[in-house]
Structure formats: structure tokens, C-alpha cells
Amino acid sequence: MKLLDIKNLRVYYFSEEGVVKAVDGVSLSLNKGETLGVVGESGCGKSTLGLSVLRLVPYPGKMVSGKIFYNGIDLLSLSDEEVRKLRGKEIAMIFQNPDVSLNPIMNIKEHLVEAILTHEEIDEREAVEKTEEILGKVGIPKNRINDYPHQFSGGMKQRIMIALALLLNPKLIIADEPTSSLDVLIQAKTLELLRNLKEEYGLSLILITHDFGVVFEESDRIAVMYAGHIIEIAKNTELYDKPLHPYTQALIKAVPTVTPEEQKLNYILGMPPSLLTPPKGCRFYARCKYAREICKFKEPKTATVGREHIVKCHLY
Amino acid sequence: MEDIITTINVKKYFPIKMNFLQYLITRKREYIKAVDGISFSLRKGETFTLVGESGSGKSTIGKLLIKSLELTDGKMIFEGKDITRVKGNELKALRRKMQIVFQDPYSSLNPTMKIGDTIERPLKIHKICQKRKIKEKALEMLENIGLSPAEDFYEKYPWQLSGGQRQRVAIARAIIICPEFVVLDEPVSMIDVSLRTLILDLLIKLKQQYDLTYLFITHDLAIASYISNTIATMYLGKIIELGSKKEVLASPKHPYTKALLSAVPIPNPKMKRKKIIPKGEIPNPINPPTGCRFHPRCNYAEEICGKKEPELVEVSKDHKVACHLC
Numbered sequence: 001m002k003l004l005d006i007k008n009l010r011v012y013y014f015s016e017e018g019v020v021k022a023v024d025g026v027s028l029s030l031n032k033g034e035t036l037g038v039v040g041e042s043g044c045g046k047s048t049l050g051l052s053v054l055r056l057v058p059y060p061g062k063m064v065s066g067k068i069f070y071n072g073i074d075l076l077s078l079s080d081e082e083v084r085k086l087r088g089k090e091i092a093m094i095f096q097n098p099d100v101s102l103n104p105i106m107n108i109k110e111h112l113v114e115a116i117l118t119h120e121e122i123d124e125r126e127a128v129e130k131t132e133e134i135l136g137k138v139g140i141p142k143n144r145i146n147d148y149p150h151q152f153s154g155g156m157k158q159r160i161m162i163a164l165a166l167l168l169n170p171k172l173i174i175a176d177e178p179t180s181s182l183d184v185l186i187q188a189k190t191l192e193l194l195r196n197l198k199e200e201y202g203l204s205l206i207l208i209t210h211d212f213g214v215v216f217e218e219s220d221r222i223a224v225m226y227a228g229h230i231i232e233i234a235k236n237t238e239l240y241d242k243p244l245h246p247y248t249q250a251l252i253k254a255v256p257t258v259t260p261e262e263q264k265l266n267y268i269l270g271m272p273p274s275l276l277t278p279p280k281g282c283r284f285y286a287r288c289k290y291a292r293e294i295c296k297f298k299e300p301k302t303a304t305v306g307r308e309h310i311v312k313c314h315l316y
Numbered sequence: 317m318e319d320i321i322t323t324i325n326v327k328k329y330f331p332i333k334m335n336f337l338q339y340l341i342t343r344k345r346e347y348i349k350a351v352d353g354i355s356f357s358l359r360k361g362e363t364f365t366l367v368g369e370s371g372s373g374k375s376t377i378g379k380l381l382i383k384s385l386e387l388t389d390g391k392m393i394f395e396g397k398d399i400t401r402v403k404g405n406e407l408k409a410l411r412r413k414m415q416i417v418f419q420d421p422y423s424s425l426n427p428t429m430k431i432g433d434t435i436e437r438p439l440k441i442h443k444i445c446q447k448r449k450i451k452e453k454a455l456e457m458l459e460n461i462g463l464s465p466a467e468d469f470y471e472k473y474p475w476q477l478s479g480g481q482r483q484r485v486a487i488a489r490a491i492i493i494c495p496e497f498v499v500l501d502e503p504v505s506m507i508d509v510s511l512r513t514l515i516l517d518l519l520i521k522l523k524q525q526y527d528l529t530y531l532f533i534t535h536d537l538a539i540a541s542y543i544s545n546t547i548a549t550m551y552l553g554k555i556i557e558l559g560s561k562k563e564v565l566a567s568p569k570h571p572y573t574k575a576l577l578s579a580v581p582i583p584n585p586k587m588k589r590k591k592i593i594p595k596g597e598i599p600n601p602i603n604p605p606t607g608c609r610f611h612p613r614c615n616y617a618e619e620i621c622g623k624k625e626p627e628l629v630e631v632s633k634d635h636k637v638a639c640h641l642c
């Protein structure tokens with residue numbers, strides 16, 4: 001069975017300037033034990049999508065329509081109390097920015113112990129033991145348990161966030177840019193840690209990032225978002241070998257690699273459309289090399305091409 | 317090619333802010349050794365790239381070179397002249413020849429100023445061009461950086477532009493007065509992947525067109541590999557490897573550079589590479605390790621590494637390394 005199944009989800013921000021259609025008809029599923037990478041340009045709705053699964057979309061955002069099934073349960077039909085019980089225990093999130101998520105006046109022990117005690121009926125001593133164990137797993141020494149967030153480096157804070165997410169043995173982790181503020185060496189260490197923990201606990205992972213290197217190294221499948229839509233999903237190597245959507249194709253050719261040779265790279269002129277007034281037709285139309293007349297007026301349907309490869313474009 | 321800038325044993329120490337009590341206890345001022353004895357030259361017309369982890373001192377070098385920070389020690393030569401202690405009018409004249417572009421295209425532009433005014437301002441400050449020609453020059457520059465129709469962009473405000481467009485304005489503002497030397501501090505790290513190469517290609521084009529020399533700062537080795545002629549790796553305030561792009565990327569010598577290169581994620585699922593991850597965390601720049609600063613984390617360290625600081629020496633043509641074992 002699918003662990004997570006998102007059906008035609010729409011999440012809008014009802015802001016003063018108008019309605020921002022941040023997630024606008026997204027369908028997506030995740031198998032048990034799988035890592036699904038979600039990539040896309042800044043502002044295309046990746047974080048909003050991740051937050052929706054935990055029902056944490058902030059005001060003035062609202063889930064307008066669609067369904068999210070977790071293990072067969074319709075998450076949107078649950079009461080707030082029921083969702084709160086799920087958070088952390090079943091589904092956990094690693095947030096984009098540790099500095100916002102960690103409370104500066106609480107030390108690490110307080111952060112973790114409190115999180116355990118609100119969910120589990122164990123005494124404080126056991127909670128502290130558990131905290132120490134988890135911190136050990138993410139490579140934070142025991143003797144730093146009484147330190148405050150500002151006493152840790154960026155990489156260490158990110159690992160504390162991972163510890164927080166793992167604390168209650170969730171089945172699904174949504175990691176929103178878990179390494180984008182880190183240096184390559186710390187990033188590599190952090191990703192390796194996530195990979196090992198995933199195997200050890202049989203976790204499933206949604207990995208949100210804008211880094212194609214990271215997504216190709218870590219994911220089983222990859223979903224590409226553009227302006228509130230998912231425009232392509234495929235298995236990792238399939239997406240690399242046979243990207244179908246013009247946006248994916250162009251993007252893959254735009255990513256530099258480390259090589260002493262000369263590189264010929266691509267770029268995509270223009271910018272994504274405003275999500276306040278998204279165009280009627282294909283949202284990539286204005287930047288697309290292959291656009292035809294129909295693309296301007298009609299939103300393409302999502303087509304299944306081959307095994308588990310879907311694409312939203314009139315060419316298919 | 318002749319050298320445009322040379323630094324000789326340049327140092328920058330920042331005093332640590334202490335309260336009176338701390339001072340009473342320690343009785344000594346402590347310093348962050350952000351840049352701790354660095355010597356290198358930039359050749360005219362090249363793109364010289366500094367790579368290395370956060371906090372290694374890259375931005376500090378950039379600011380020292382354009383004289384927006386005073387050096388603690390060492391010497392700097394620009395176009396054959398000692399500029400270590402220049403002041404007053406001489407400094408002002410120098411400033412015109414040196415520009416900087418920062419990482420953040422959102423905070424670096426004045427939100428209340430139209431794009432046209434933003435680009436024209438340096439021309440007015442440095443009184444470079446005749447009054448009646450100023451607008452013409454600004455429009456030409458806008459066209460040149462791909463913001464066309466220039467007349468439209470001239471009248472816009474920063475908030476009406478995307479990140480990539482703003483960064484192009486920041487670049488235009490730096491280059492319009494025809495400097496000799498430009499520091500580019502992470503100029504594309506906040507730009508989306510789909511537009512990064514556009515900005516990098518624009519920078520390459522402008523360099524040729526205006527005969528510029530770049531100091532390019534990035535922690536992204538893929539970007540370094542796209543734009544550089546020369547690459548220098550920094551670690552804790554020191555340059556530990558320096559060479560032509562080809563040399564450094566094809567045959568890195570320093571264990572730290574090797575680790576850094578091995579850890580870059582490859583956007584190709586069919587290529588797997590063994591990552592070398594040094595043990596431990598980056599040490600504190602207040603009390604850097606003795607000897608080679610990398611020795612506590614290095615897999616190859618021998619006794620000498622903890623005792624003697626290795627110098628940056630030539631190991632082959634266009635390639636210098638600071639490591640006892642290279």
C-alpha cells in the first residue's frame with residue numbers, strides 16, 4: 001500500500017494582494033521506504049506542499065481542496081487534536097531554517113525532552129536517556145546536551161533538527177532543504193546520516209531541495225515542480241536519461257558540474273509566472289522553446305508515459 | 317600576463333568583543349584570525365576564484381582587496397603601487413578602479429531608487445561622464461546586461477524585478493564606471509539554477525568587453541569550475557592550494573581540496589564516487605591548530621604536520637600546495 005497519497009491538492013494563500021495559488025492541483029504518492037525528491041525554482045510551492053502534509057500551512061494559507069491519505073487515513077478529515085498526535089510520531093518535518101525552529105532560550109535537552117514528554121508517557125529520566133541516544137546517532141556528544149542553539153555550528157544545528165524529527169520514531173520524514181545552508185562536507189555528512197537512519201528505521205523520506213546534485217544522489221523518484229504544479233515525476237535514472245518536460249530538459253542542462261573541461265551550459269530566459277494570476281494555459285508557456293498555440297490557452301493534462309513516468313505537457 | 321594585484325603575507329584579525337568582566341578574567345585580547353598570512357597575485361584579465369568552507373576567510377580577503385577593510389598586517393600592491401596605507405584622494409581614485417558585487421540582490425539595491433538612478437549614481441559620484449551623456453550610458457548598460465527594453469527597466473523599482481534581474485542591475489552598477497578589478501562575492505548563490513548560467517555568462521562577456529579582472533568568491537565548486545582561470549582553496553584563514561583550474565580540478569593535491577571535491581554531489585545518478593569526509597568539525601579560528609591547520613582532521617597527517625606550518629610552495633607549473641606530504 002502507498003504510505004502517502006496526495007490527490008489534486010490545492011493550497012492557496014489569501015493575502016492582501018490577492019490569492020496566491022501556491023499548490024494548485026498536485027497529485028503525488030510515496031511508497032514505503034522510498035525517498036522522493038521534490039525539486040523546483042524558488043517560490044514554486046515546495047515548502048507549502050510539505051507543510052500541507054502536516055497540516056501546518058500558515059495563515060493566510062488554506063487547503064482549498066483535494067485529499068491527503070496517510071496509510072489510508074484521510075488527513076484532512078482529522079480533528080486538530082488527532083493531527084497533533086500524528087505529528088512527530090508518524091510524520092515529522094525537518095524545517096528549512098534551523099534558526100527559526102529552535103528556541104534560543106531553550107537548551108538542547110529541553111527541546112528534545114519536552115518533545116518526548118508531550119507525546120509519550122515515560123518519566124523524565126527515560127526521556128533524557130532517549131535524548132542522549134538520538135543525539136549520539138546524529139553525532140552530537142552527550143556533554144553538549146545542556147548547550148543552547150547559538151553554541152552550535154550551522155551543521156550541528158541542522159543535525160539537532162534531524163534528531164528532533166527522529167525522536168518519536170516517525171515513519172515519514174519531510175525534509176525541507178535540510179542541507180542547503182551547509183557546506184559541502186557537512187552536507188555530505190548530514191545526507192549520509194539521513195540515509196543510514198532511513199535504512200535502520202525503514203523510514204520514508206520526502207526530500208525538498210533545489211539542488212539537482214543532491215536530488216540525483218539521494219532519491220529513488222523525483223518530482224519536478226513549476227509554479228504550483230507538478231510537471232513531471234519519474235524514477236531517478238529515467239528522469240536523467242529521458243527528461244520529457246521542456247522545463248526539466250532545460251534545467252538539467254543548466255546545472256554545472258565540477259570538471260576541468262570547458263562546459264556548455266543552458267539557461268532558461270524569463271521567470272516563472274506570478275501565482276496571483278497564473279496563466280490560463282501551460283504555466284511554462286512563456287519560457288518554453290517548444291510551445292505551440294494550444295499551450296497558451298489550455299492547461300495540459302497529466303499524461304502517463306511509460307512506467308511510473310508522468311508529465312504535464314501538450315507534447316505528450 | 318602582468319599581475320594586477322599582489323598580496324604579501326596579508327593578515328586580518330578581528331578583536332573579539334568581550335565585556336569588562338571577561339577581560340578581567342582573561343587579561344588578554346583575543347582575535348579571530350580571519351585571514352592569517354596570505355600571499356598571492358591576480359593576473360590581469362583572469363578570473364581568480366576563492367573556494368572553501370563557510371568562515372574560512374573568503375569574503376574578508378575580498379573586502380581587504382578593495383580596501384573596504386584595513387589590513388592588520390602585510391602588504392598590498394595594485395598596478396605596481398603599494399596601496400597598503402593609501403588615504404584621502406588617492407584612496408578615492410583607487411576606489412573607482414575597484415568594485416564589489418554582493419550575494420544578496422534583495423538587500424543590495426536601494427528600494428526607493430529607480431533602476432535608472434541606481435545605475436547612474438556611480439557615474440555621478442565619480443564624475444566620470446558628461447552630464448548630458450549619463451542617461452545614454454545607463455540605457456546602453458541596461459541593454460548590455462540584457463534588461464531590455466532598457467527604457468522600461470530604467471523607470472522600474474527593485475521590487476518590480478526578479479532576483480536574477482536585480483543581480484544584473486547590481487552587476488551593471490559595479491561595471492558602469494569601467495573599473496579594473498571587480499570582487500564578486502557569491503554573486504549567483506541566491507539565483508535560481510535556471511538563471512545562474514545566464515548571470516555567469518553575462519559576467520564572462522562583460523569581463524572580455526571591459527577588460528576586467530575578477531576575484532570570484534564561491535563555496536560551490538561546480539560554479540568555480542565553470543567560471544575560473546585560477547582556483548585557490550582556503551582553510552581557516554589560509555590558502556592551502558592554488559593553481560590553474562585544470563591543475564586544481566584534475567589533480568588536486570591537498571587532502572582538504574581532495575575531500576572538498578569528492579563531496580560535491582553529482583547531478584548524474586549513474587556516476588558514483590567515494591566521498592572522503594574529514595573527521596571532526598572545522599576548528600575555531602581564534603585558536604587555530606598548530607602546524608598545519610588541517611592536521612587534526614587529516615587522514616594522512618604525520619608527526620611534522622602538528623609541529624610545523626607548511627608553506628605554499630610550487631609542486632608543478634601553475635600549481636602550489638601547502639602540505640608537508642605533497
Ligand SMILES: Nc1ncnc2c1ncn2[C@@H]1O[C@H](COP(=O)(O)OP(=O)(O)OP(=O)(O)O)[C@@H](O)[C@H]1O
Binds near residue numbers: 015022044
Ligand atoms: N504566508 C504567505 N502569504 C502569502 N504568500 C505566501 C506565503 N507563504 C508563501 N507564499 C507564496 O506561496 C508561493 C510558494 O511558496 P513556498 O514557500 O511554498 O515556495 P518554495 O518552493 O518552498 O520556495 P523556496 O525554494 O524559495 O523555499 C510563493 O509564491 C510564496 O510567495
Ligand SMILES: Nc1ncnc2c1ncn2[C@@H]1O[C@H](COP(=O)(O)OP(=O)(O)OP(=O)(O)O)[C@@H](O)[C@H]1O
Binds near residue numbers: 330331348372374375
Ligand atoms: N567584521 C567582523 N568582525 C568579527 N569577525 C568577523 C568579521 N567579519 C568576519 N569575521 C569572522 O572572520 C572569519 C572569516 O569570515 P568570512 O566572512 O571572511 O568567511 P567566508 O569564507 O566568506 O565565509 P562564508 O562562506 O560563510 O561567507 C569568520 O570566523 C567570521 O566570523
Ligand code: SF4
Binds near residue numbers: 245290295314
Ligand atoms: S505544454 Fe506547451 S508550453 Fe508547456 S511545456 Fe509543453 S510544449 Fe511547452
Ligand SMILES: [Mg+2]
Binds near residue numbers: 046
Ligand atoms: Mg521552501
Ligand SMILES: [Mg+2]
Binds near residue numbers: 374375376501
Ligand atoms: Mg563570505
